[in-house]
Amino acid sequence: MTIENTTTLDTSGLNCPLPILKTKKAINILAAGDMLQVIATDPGSVKDISSFCQQTGHELVETSESGGKFNFLIRKH
Amino acid sequence: MNATAQDTSQSNTQYPADMDAWFDQKFDERMAQREADHVPSMTIIATKGTMDMAYPPFILASTGAALGWDVSIFFTFYGLSLLKKDLDLKISPLGNPAMPMKMPEGPKWLQEKELNIPNSVMSLVPGFETMATTMMKKTLKKKGVASITELRDLSVEADVKMIACQMTVDLFGWDQSDFIDEVSDWVGAASFLPTAQKADISLFV
Numbered sequence: 001m002t003i004e005n006t007t008t009l010d011t012s013g014l015n016c017p018l019p020i021l022k023t024k025k026a027i028n029i030l031a032a033g034d035m036l037q038v039i040a041t042d043p044g045s046v047k048d049i050s051s052f053c054q055q056t057g058h059e060l061v062e063t064s065e066s067g068g069k070f071n072f073l074i075r076k077h
Numbered sequence: 078m079n080a081t082a083q084d085t086s087q088s089n090t091q092y093p094a095d096m097d098a099w100f101d102q103k104f105d106e107r108m109a110q111r112e113a114d115h116v117p118s119m120t121i122i123a124t125k126g127t128m129d130m131a132y133p134p135f136i137l138a139s140t141g142a143a144l145g146w147d148v149s150i151f152f153t154f155y156g157l158s159l160l161k162k163d164l165d166l167k168i169s170p171l172g173n174p175a176m177p178m179k180m181p182e183g184p185k186w187l188q189e190k191e192l193n194i195p196n197s198v199m200s201l202v203p204g205f206e207t208m209a210t211t212m213m214k215k216t217l218k219k220k221g222v223a224s225i226t227e228l229r230d231l232s233v234e235a236d237v238k239m240i241a242c243q244m245t246v247d248l249f250g251w252d253q254s255d256f257i258d259e260v261s262d263w264v265g266a267a268s269f270l271p272t273a274q275k276a277d278i279s280l281f282v
Binding site (some may be wrong): 013015020042055 | 139140144145228231235
């Protein structure tokens, strides 16, 4: 699946609350409908990113894990 | 009471049954709309100035702001030093009994070992708190936890309101110019409480 207008944010190695704060900053500069891919190593980010999306109205399109890294795909609201 | 008034009160209680259903539906709609429009708000009172106690207010505030909430922190007593231009926060294992003491570096077995150092020893060794602070800073960095300066900058950037207690400045003989320019207000309890009263969440740290 190819998605246009996808920005990638790598938060590997960062711990709570930095992945959320960086995600928020990255989303701020996107246009509605744009996609943001977030990579994280913090296991807490799985629930935190989901909660963040629920609170802010952005759509969490996909969550996956491979090789100790978490991958989130968010569509800006 | 005249007859007209009586008639009115009767007609008020005898409106058609579908009026109830209409009102319930309208009420639910309005309430849902109100909830959707409501911007959650949080106020935090920061009263401690050690490095460990600086984390909760700044982590919660910056995260709240990231969630789109309206956040303010009231810094009072030792907490006010968290707003100083030059942050030199220390941590004290003395009288902080649940604080784990672990080596940030060295062989794995040593890093995993919890160092049990009696209070009497800690209090006698000169520079013990400086050493503990250095160790904690190393651990925080290694684990990817933000520094207090970084979290404070992120909070300011995310429009967290930094409110300072004027009485504390006078009490400790400080000057307003010792503190960051982003302090939005220098006030007292009577100015802060009305903000806290309207907030959805109010925390004391």
